[in-house]
Amino acid sequence: METAYASAPTSEQCISGNVALMTESRPLPTWIALGGAVSIGAMTAVQARINGVLGVRIDDGIVAGLVSFGVGLVFLAVLMLSIRSARDGAKRMFSGIRRRTIPFWMLLGGTCGALTVSTQGFVAGVLGVSLFTVGVVAGQTLHGLLLDRIGFGPSGVVAVTPGRVIGGFLALAAVAISLGGDVLAHAPLWLLLLPFFAGAGIAWQAAANGRLARTVSSPLSATLMSFISGTTVLILASVISIAVRGMPGAFPAEPWLYLGGLLGFTYILLGAYLVVHTGVLLLGLGSVLGQLVTSIAIDLIWPVDAGPAIWQLVAMVVVAVASVIVAMPRRQR
Numbered sequence: 177m178e179t180a181y182a183s184a185p186t187s188e189q190c191i192s193g194n195v196a197l198m199t200e201s202r203p204l205p206t207w208i209a210l211g212g213a214v215s216i217g218a219m220t221a222v223q224a225r226i227n228g229v230l231g232v233r234i235d236d237g238i239v240a241g242l243v244s245f246g247v248g249l250v251f252l253a254v255l256m257l258s259i260r261s262a263r264d265g266a267k268r269m270f271s272g273i274r275r276r277t278i279p280f281w282m283l284l285g286g287t288c289g290a291l292t293v294s295t296q297g298f299v300a301g302v303l304g305v306s307l308f309t310v311g312v313v314a315g316q317t318l319h320g321l322l323l324d325r326i327g328f329g330p331s332g333v334v335a336v337t338p339g340r341v342i343g344g345f346l347a348l349a350a351v352a353i354s355l356g357g358d359v360l361a362h363a364p365l366w367l368l369l370l371p372f373f374a375g376a377g378i379a380w381q382a383a384a385n386g387r388l389a390r391t392v393s394s395p396l397s398a399t400l401m402s403f404i405s406g407t408t409v410l411i412l413a414s415v416i417s418i419a420v421r422g423m424p425g426a427f428p429a430e431p432w433l434y435l436g437g438l439l440g441f442t443y444i445l446l447g448a449y450l451v452v453h454t455g456v457l458l459l460g461l462g463s464v465l466g467q468l469v470t471s472i473a474i475d476l477i478w479p480v481d482a483g484p485a486i487w488q489l490v491a492m493v494v495v496a497v498a499s500v501i502v503a504m505p506r507r508q509r
Contacts, residue, residue, distance in 0.1 A: 204453045210462045212450045216443040217466025220312075220378075223443075225305050225474050226436040227296035233433070236424035238417045241293035242410040243427075245286075247437030249403040256396060265394025269401060278391060285384035285398070286406030288377030289444065293406075293436065294413065295374040299367060305471035308371050310350060313464045315375025317344045320460035323383050343461055350468065350495040353488055379460050385444065386451035395448040402444050 223244070231240035256262040272278035292312075299308045321344050381402065389398035418424070451459050 204450075206454075209450050209453045210458070212446055213454060213459045213462025214466035216447055216450075216459075217463035217468070218470040219439045219443040219466075220463060221305050221309060221467045221470035221474060223293075223436045223439040224296040224308050224471070225478070226433060226439070227293055228299065228305070228308070230428070230433045230436070231296070233428050234424040234426070236414075236417060236421065237296070237299075238294050238410065238413045239424045241290060241296070242407070242414045243434065244293045244296075244436035244440060245290065245403060245407045245410050247434055248441040249407050249437070251438055252396075252400055252403055252441050256400060259396070262394065262396040265392055265397035266400060268394070269388070269392040269397045272392065278388070282384055282388040282391065283401050284405055285381040285388070286402035286404065287409050288374075288381040288384075289402055289440065290406040290409040290413070291377045292374045292381075293440065294410070295370045296436075299370055305474045309464075309467045309471040311369070311371025312375035312378065312467065313350060314348055315372040315377070316379050316460040316464060317348060317375075319376040319379040320344075320456040323379055323456045346495050346498050350464075350491075353491045353495065378463075379456055381444075382447045382451045382459055383456050385448040389448040390452060395445055398448045399441065399445040402448075403441070 227237075227240050227244050230243065231237035234240060256266060269278065273283070296308065299311075321341070385395075385398045385402050388401060389395040392398065447459065447463075454462070
């Protein structure tokens with residue numbers, strides 16, 4: 177007689193079950209997938225403040241991004257070495273790379289992650305997380321809609337319904353609200369363009385990682401490749417930054433300033449799994465909601481000079497919630 181229920185499942189069995197769920201393409205309930213997307217946004221906002229403060233403290237946003245990616249890569253490597261199913265997925269991935277059965281572009285998701293953490297180091301510590309987030313919103317929304325339309329994500333071509341278009345415009349309306357008042361008097365426009373490109377990169381990273389995760393049947397392996405490519409890019413960028421600007425300042429002693437990489441590992445892995453069930457745009461809109469709510473809470477508790485006014489913060493959240501609701505599939509609202 178089978179004894180499958182004689183003991184609690186191990187962590188390896190749990191992750192194997194997640195992989196099996198993804199490869200069978202059984203859709204998650206929308207509210208569960210959307211809740212995961214919101215948590216991704218919340219972790220992104222917290223990571224932005226951590227990396228932003230670290231970048232300000234050492235006076236080098238690129239090196240701060242390298243520290244974040246390096247911590248995440250070390251944590252992920254230890255985790256993968258301890259889980260057999262993860263090692264098997266990595267073997268399939270590297271075998272596909274050697275045989276050239278995995279397209280090169282699927283391996284580049286981490287380069288967009290490198291742009292994101294570097295931008296956090298430059299922007300979030302100066303402008304606050306809210307203004308950083310609204311720039312990300314614009315890039316993520318527009319690029320997510322485009323990637324879904326051309327079928328770049330793992331769920332294939334996602335129809336551009338009126339609700340999805342309206343949701344995208346509402347997300348951009350949140351950006352317009354954030355720029356009201358005297359925000360631009362404190363923050364130059366070019367500094368807000370960096371988060372815009374980072375947001376576009378986040379959408380592209382989610383799609384590329386999702387495609388790679390589905391190809392090798394392992395979200396952990398896709399996350400590993402994302403960290404490898406991102407760390408490689410950041411090492412080269414840090415060398416250039418140090419050669420041009422000199423060595424960064426002394427590294428702070430507070431342990432919490434080095435937790436950005438752990439958060440990055442968590443939300444990249446979660447995004448690679450969820451994008452199959454949500455599409456790129458809906459994943460982005462859910463994460464936008466999480467980013468806005470969390471970034472507003474952070475900036476209210478820990479304000480910066482360039483932060484938006486209270487009325488702007490409230491209006492941004494209301495519009496962001498509306499953008500997610502109208503973009504959801506009608507039968508699942």
